[in-house]
Each structure stands twice: as C-alpha cells, then as structure tokens.
Amino acid sequence: MAVNVLGLVAIAVFYVIILIIGIVAGRKSTKSNDAEELFVANRSFGLFVASFTTAATMVGGGYINGTAEAMGRDGMVWAIGPIGYNIGMAIAGIVIAPKVRRMEFSTIFDPFQQRYGNKMGGLLFFPELLGDLFWEAAILGALGTTLSIVLGLNMTMSVIVSACVAVVYTFFGGLYAVAYTDVIQLFFMGIGLVLAIPFAINNPAVDMSRVETSWTGTLEPAMIGVYIDTICMLIMGGMPWQALYQRVLACKSPALAQKATLLAAAISLVLAIPPAAVGAIGAATDWNATDFDGHIPLEYSQWTHIFPMVLQYLCPVSVSIIGIGAVSAAVMSSADSCVLATGSVFANNIYKNIFRPKASDREIVWVLRGTIVAVGAAGAAIALTVGSVYGLFILCADLMYVIQFPQLVCVLWLKCANTYGSFIGFFVGLFLRVAGGEPFLNIDSLINYPLYHEEYGQLFPFKTLSMLCSLFSIIGFSYVTEQLFTRDILSKKFDVFRCYTDNEDIQNPDDVDMERKEPLMTDKDQFRNGRYELRTQNNANSF
Known part of the structure; x- marks a missing residue:
C-alpha cells in the first residue's frame, strides 16, 4: 500500500x-x-x-x-x-x-x-x-x-x-x-x-x-x-x-x-x-x-x-x-x-x-x-x-479490580486496616485471579471454578470472587491481628510489620497537647493511625 x-x-x-x-x-x-x-x-x-x-x-x-x-x-x-x-x-x-x-x-x-x-x-x-x-x-x-x-x-x-x-x-x-x-x-x-x-x-x-x-x-x-x-x-x-x-x-x-x-x-x-x-x-x-x-x-x-x-x-x-x-x-x-x-x-x-x-x-x-x-x-x-x-482495553482494569480496588476501599474507610491484612489480601486476590487463567495472555487455569467450560473457559464470575476474597482477607486479618496485639494476646515482639509498635520519641514540646499529654495529630497523622474522621463542614462542602 x-x-x-x-x-x-x-x-x-x-x-x-x-x-x-x-x-x-x-x-x-x-x-x-x-x-x-x-x-x-x-x-x-x-x-x-x-x-x-x-x-x-x-x-x-x-x-x-x-x-x-x-x-x-x-x-x-x-x-x-x-x-x-x-x-x-x-x-x-x-x-x-x-x-x-x-x-x-x-x-x-x-x-x-x-x-x-x-x-x-x-x-x-x-x-x-x-x-x-x-x-x-x-x-x-x-x-x-x-x-x-x-x-x-x-x-x-x-x-x-x-x-x-x-x-x-x-x-x-x-x-x-x-x-x-x-x-x-x-x-x-x-x-x-x-x-x-x-x-x-x-x-x-x-x-x-x-x-x-x-x-x-x-x-x-x-x-x-x-x-x-x-x-x-x-x-x-x-x-x-x-x-x-x-x-x-x-x-x-x-x-x-x-x-x-x-x-x-x-x-x-x-x-x-x-x-x-x-x-x-x-x-x-x-x-x-x-x-x-x-x-x-x-x-x-x-x-x-x-x-x-x-x-x-x-x-x-x-x-x-x-x-x-x-x-x-x-x-x-x-x-x-x-x-x-x-x-x-x-x-x-x-x-x-x-x-x-x-x-x-x-x-x-x-x-x-x-x-x-x-x-x-x-x-x-x-x-x-x-x-x-479491546482485549487490552479490558485487561488493564483486571488487576486494578481484583487487587487495587479492595485495598483502596480498606485504606480509606476501614480504621483497623493494617499491613498484615493488606499483605494477605494482596496475595489472596492475586493467586485466585491468576489461578483462573487468562486466555488473552495464554495463561492456563489452575482452578476450574463452577460452570467451567472446556471451550469457553471460566463462565463463573471468578474475578469478582477473587476481589471479594481479597477484600474480606484484608478486613479479617486486619481485625484479628489488631485484637491479638492491642489486647496483648500476642507479644508485640512478633509485630514484624511494626503496626502496633511505637518507637518514635517526641522531640518537640510544641508538638504535644499539654492537657492530654500526648502528641498533637495532623489529619495525615490521624489517617496513618486509622483515626481520620471527615469533618461535618467538609462533608457539607464536598458532598
């Protein structure tokens, strides 16, 4: 041509x-x-x-x-x-x-x-x-x-x-x-x-x-x-x-x-x-x-x-x-x-x-x-x-759905979400998704989910199942580990991700609330510790 x-x-x-x-x-x-x-x-x-x-x-x-x-x-x-x-x-x-x-x-x-x-x-x-x-x-x-x-x-x-x-x-x-x-x-x-x-x-x-x-x-x-x-x-x-x-x-x-x-x-x-x-x-x-x-x-x-x-x-x-x-x-x-x-x-x-x-x-x-x-x-x-x-257009949302979406929901709205839950949820979602196979990338399935068809492959909504399993893994493991460490059921020396071990010393007296005798917390500090709450005024302005 x-x-x-x-x-x-x-x-x-x-x-x-x-x-x-x-x-x-x-x-x-x-x-x-x-x-x-x-x-x-x-x-x-x-x-x-x-x-x-x-x-x-x-x-x-x-x-x-x-x-x-x-x-x-x-x-x-x-x-x-x-x-x-x-x-x-x-x-x-x-x-x-x-x-x-x-x-x-x-x-x-x-x-x-x-x-x-x-x-x-x-x-x-x-x-x-x-x-x-x-x-x-x-x-x-x-x-x-x-x-x-x-x-x-x-x-x-x-x-x-x-x-x-x-x-x-x-x-x-x-x-x-x-x-x-x-x-x-x-x-x-x-x-x-x-x-x-x-x-x-x-x-x-x-x-x-x-x-x-x-x-x-x-x-x-x-x-x-x-x-x-x-x-x-x-x-x-x-x-x-x-x-x-x-x-x-x-x-x-x-x-x-x-x-x-x-x-x-x-x-x-x-x-x-x-x-x-x-x-x-x-x-x-x-x-x-x-x-x-x-x-x-x-x-x-x-x-x-x-x-x-x-x-x-x-x-x-x-x-x-x-x-x-x-x-x-x-x-x-x-x-x-x-x-x-x-x-x-x-x-x-x-x-x-x-x-x-x-x-x-x-x-x-x-x-x-x-x-x-x-x-x-x-x-x-x-x-x-x-x-x-179109296959690539659809595929680019795949891992974002199975792994990233539940992670985003939990980090923004689940106060107890921690590294343990995030880590387990990541690999649970990844394994279940990859195990379902991907014809577009020539990846064979390791798990035949319900309704599996020899010619058409996975007919069950296994991606949604993988996402939900990832979501509940984050929630479940975060909750369990929080209870284990905050109630001293498990010694904090086993807190390998240091989610509940605080070794930071207060260096500046101006950063301390003298009435409550604890560090003042910015919005980002509160968010980091899972305690961030939306203010009423901000809710009214933004929603």
Missing part, C-alpha cells in the same frame, strides 16, 4: 503542534524544577482544565478503536467498556475524590504507605504498573493500526514515533504539559469523531437495515456470569487509577475535584457515541462493494481494525485524515497520562520513600523523567506484540 503523503504531512504537523504546546505549557514547572509541580501542577487546576484533562485521559485510542470493535462485532450489549469506566469514574468523583484531595496527597499511593508502610505501599504499585502498561499498549496499538491502514505507514514506526512525541513533552513539562495538551487534543477528538459519521453512513456500500435486528447484540444465558464479572471489573477496576487522582489532587479544592470528575465522566461518555456509531456502520457495510481486499466476511481479529477501515474505505481522504487526527489526539492524551502516572508513583513512592528518603527535588525530577522514558518504551513494545485492542 502506497504512503498517503498528504495525510503523513497533516499528522506530522499535528504532532509538531502538540509537541510545541506541551513544551511551552511545561516551562512553568521546568523553570522551578520542583517535583511537586510536576506531580500535581501546584494544585492549580480550575474546573475547565481539570475536567477536560480527565476526560481526555479516559478517551484514548483503546477507548475509541475498542468501542468500535466491540460494537461492530458483538453489538451494543458487549460494548460496555465506556459505560463501566465512566460509571466508575463518576462514583470515584462523588465518594473518593473529595476525600483524597482534602488530605493533599501527592499520589494515590501516599495513603497506602502512610498506613501500611513504604514497602507494602511499594508492593501495591505493581498492579498499577501493569495496568498502565496494558493501557498504554492498547492506545498505541490502536493508533498504529489506524496509521498503517489509512496512511499506509509501517505500524512499528507509527507506534514508536507516537510514543516518542508523548514521552518528549511529558518528559519536559510534567502535569502542566499533559493537562494543557489534553485540552487541545479533546477538541481534535470531538471534531474528528463526529465528522466521519455522516460521510461513512451515506456511503453506497452502507445499508443500516443490515443491522436492524443485530446491532444490540445478544447475551447468552451461559455468559451471564462473564458479563457480570466484566461490568463489575470495569466499574470498580476503573476507580483506583493514579492517572485519575493525579488530576483530582491537582484541583484547587475538594469540591472542585468532585465537580471536575463528574463533568469529565459525562464528557467522555458522550465521546463514546461516535466510535460506537462507527462500529455499527462497519457492521452494516457490504465490504465487497468497497476497495477492501481482505477476507470477507470479516474474521474475528479483523474487527480490531474496524474504525480505521471505516475511515479508509467509506470516507473521503480529507475526512479520513481528520479522523486520524482524532485518534492521534486520543492516543497522545492518554499515553502521556500513563507514563506520567507511573513515573510519578515510582519517583515519589518507590524511589524517594523506599530507596532515597533524602533525595533532592532535582534528583526526583530526573528519576521521574527516566521512568517516563522507560514506561513509554515498554508500552510501545507491548503494543507491537498484541492482537485485540
């Missing part, structure tokens, strides 16, 4: 514009060389920037291409990715966002390390790392297939160049660069996605009557367990992400964080409609009447390319180029968020808190930048070796 030179020039110009905007927007943070500004942009985001950057982070290439893939191949009943993720984001906005913003954390892993210790908090970083890598791979893979089909570019080169652009401006500008480029990219997305629909649907090869009875899809009774599992995973697995709370923590106030998250969920849900429509159009197309020379009817794996196929074969060249701009914008807006989120947690919670507590801001900044490059490269490598974009 010949390279579309006009399209190549247009995409190159778009990338240069985004790169310049990102670097210019990031100059504020690079001048100060302050790690806190790179992490949370000095907590300066208003409603407009906060909501737009959060929505743009959600609407990535996997979101667009994956929704079109699921809608076209399986029907609306299975195109539940955007619905689940946005419901989860809305719930997080109502319940979690004001609470964590009020505490002024730097990352969402701060509460884990303050409650459970730095090392346990560091262990909980790995599900986030894998989730971000799968997420980045999904969106880069979506862009790679789009550029290769529509412009005739080599997919490997497309993925590498796209990853490099996102990494470069994130490298220099941190959250400032990411947020302000997200705003521009969101407008590109909206225009490009909507513009393609009227041209595609009016193509002579498209007859929407072909999908009058099939566009809704079907849900076989045997698949109800899988369906429930998937919906729950998307809703609750979409709630613990650092990329979301990085924007929440950058808002000016808890109340604004709540409003921005809810508005972002509404925006991103609306932006799921155009790719869903494109998927339905692809299913209603007589591909024999187009220039498409692939296998007809479309094979299962071909549906992952349905969005770029509609752009290429059903739209004029100018419209397809604009559509590519939409996908490119979506990829940039999410890829930069992935690498920055992982880089922020590694630099702040792993490198600084565990290995180099006395590290300077300059050192932390360079660790952040090095991690951004490494994560960007790893995500690009995965994108070049996977099949279904």
Whole structure:
C-alpha cells in the first residue's frame, strides 16, 4: 500500500503542534524544577482544565478503536467498556475524590504507605504498573493500526514515533504539559469523531437495515456470569487509577475535584457515541462493494481494525485524515497520562520513600523523567506484540479490580486496616485471579471454578470472587491481628510489620497537647493511625 503523503504531512504537523504546546505549557514547572509541580501542577487546576484533562485521559485510542470493535462485532450489549469506566469514574468523583484531595496527597499511593508502610505501599504499585502498561499498549496499538491502514505507514514506526512525541513533552513539562495538551487534543477528538459519521453512513456500500435486528447484540444465558464479572471489573477496576487522582489532587479544592470528575465522566461518555456509531456502520457495510481486499466476511481479529477501515474505505481522504487526527489526539492524551502516572508513583513512592528518603527535588525530577522514558518504551513494545485492542482495553482494569480496588476501599474507610491484612489480601486476590487463567495472555487455569467450560473457559464470575476474597482477607486479618496485639494476646515482639509498635520519641514540646499529654495529630497523622474522621463542614462542602 502506497504512503498517503498528504495525510503523513497533516499528522506530522499535528504532532509538531502538540509537541510545541506541551513544551511551552511545561516551562512553568521546568523553570522551578520542583517535583511537586510536576506531580500535581501546584494544585492549580480550575474546573475547565481539570475536567477536560480527565476526560481526555479516559478517551484514548483503546477507548475509541475498542468501542468500535466491540460494537461492530458483538453489538451494543458487549460494548460496555465506556459505560463501566465512566460509571466508575463518576462514583470515584462523588465518594473518593473529595476525600483524597482534602488530605493533599501527592499520589494515590501516599495513603497506602502512610498506613501500611513504604514497602507494602511499594508492593501495591505493581498492579498499577501493569495496568498502565496494558493501557498504554492498547492506545498505541490502536493508533498504529489506524496509521498503517489509512496512511499506509509501517505500524512499528507509527507506534514508536507516537510514543516518542508523548514521552518528549511529558518528559519536559510534567502535569502542566499533559493537562494543557489534553485540552487541545479533546477538541481534535470531538471534531474528528463526529465528522466521519455522516460521510461513512451515506456511503453506497452502507445499508443500516443490515443491522436492524443485530446491532444490540445478544447475551447468552451461559455468559451471564462473564458479563457480570466484566461490568463489575470495569466499574470498580476503573476507580483506583493514579492517572485519575493525579488530576483530582491537582484541583484547587475538594469540591472542585468532585465537580471536575463528574463533568469529565459525562464528557467522555458522550465521546463514546461516535466510535460506537462507527462500529455499527462497519457492521452494516457490504465490504465487497468497497476497495477492501481482505477476507470477507470479516474474521474475528479483523474487527480490531474496524474504525480505521471505516475511515479508509467509506470516507473521503480529507475526512479520513481528520479522523486520524482524532485518534492521534486520543492516543497522545492518554499515553502521556500513563507514563506520567507511573513515573510519578515510582519517583515519589518507590524511589524517594523506599530507596532515597533524602533525595533532592532535582534528583526526583530526573528519576521521574527516566521512568517516563522507560514506561513509554515498554508500552510501545507491548503494543507491537498484541492482537485485540479491546482485549487490552479490558485487561488493564483486571488487576486494578481484583487487587487495587479492595485495598483502596480498606485504606480509606476501614480504621483497623493494617499491613498484615493488606499483605494477605494482596496475595489472596492475586493467586485466585491468576489461578483462573487468562486466555488473552495464554495463561492456563489452575482452578476450574463452577460452570467451567472446556471451550469457553471460566463462565463463573471468578474475578469478582477473587476481589471479594481479597477484600474480606484484608478486613479479617486486619481485625484479628489488631485484637491479638492491642489486647496483648500476642507479644508485640512478633509485630514484624511494626503496626502496633511505637518507637518514635517526641522531640518537640510544641508538638504535644499539654492537657492530654500526648502528641498533637495532623489529619495525615490521624489517617496513618486509622483515626481520620471527615469533618461535618467538609462533608457539607464536598458532598
């Protein structure tokens, strides 16, 4: 296939514009060389920037291409990715966002390390790392297939160049660069996605009557367990992400964080409609009447390319180029968020808190930048070796649901939650999930849960079971160990995680409440000890 030179020039110009905007927007943070500004942009985001950057982070290439893939191949009943993720984001906005913003954390892993210790908090970083890598791979893979089909570019080169652009401006500008480029990219997305629909649907090869009875899809009774599992995973697995709370923590106030998250969920849900429509159009197309020379009817794996196929074969060249701009914008807006989120947690919670507590801001900044490059490269490598974009889009929420969600719930609301419970819950959830197998990664099952089918695999909602077992393990072991140590049933010399052993001496008399003869406790101190209570006034302002 010949390279579309006009399209190549247009995409190159778009990338240069985004790169310049990102670097210019990031100059504020690079001048100060302050790690806190790179992490949370000095907590300066208003409603407009906060909501737009959060929505743009959600609407990535996997979101667009994956929704079109699921809608076209399986029907609306299975195109539940955007619905689940946005419901989860809305719930997080109502319940979690004001609470964590009020505490002024730097990352969402701060509460884990303050409650459970730095090392346990560091262990909980790995599900986030894998989730971000799968997420980045999904969106880069979506862009790679789009550029290769529509412009005739080599997919490997497309993925590498796209990853490099996102990494470069994130490298220099941190959250400032990411947020302000997200705003521009969101407008590109909206225009490009909507513009393609009227041209595609009016193509002579498209007859929407072909999908009058099939566009809704079907849900076989045997698949109800899988369906429930998937919906729950998307809703609750979409709630613990650092990329979301990085924007929440950058808002000016808890109340604004709540409003921005809810508005972002509404925006991103609306932006799921155009790719869903494109998927339905692809299913209603007589591909024999187009220039498409692939296998007809479309094979299962071909549906992952349905969005770029509609752009290429059903739209004029100018419209397809604009559509590519939409996908490119979506990829940039999410890829930069992935690498920055992982880089922020590694630099702040792993490198600084565990290995180099006395590290300077300059050192932390360079660790952040090095991690951004490494994560960007790893995500690009995965994108070049996977099949279904929608599979990665769903899979990235998997461990976040089974492991991270129960951990987040317990650390924020369970006063007795401790390191023992967290540690056991982590491995209980991980074992039960991995033992169920994962066909997408060619992992065979060790446990055949109820309703197991030789051909279709696990039909029981075992991911939800794994999550619940992890949750109850955290609660149960935390409660038991608290009773053992606080009632002196077990000697504190066995408190290996030092949850109930206090060796800190009071150094400053000003830090002591002289009436009660005990140290004054800040909000974070109270949170660390499981005694943080929401104040009535804050409840009224935020909820």
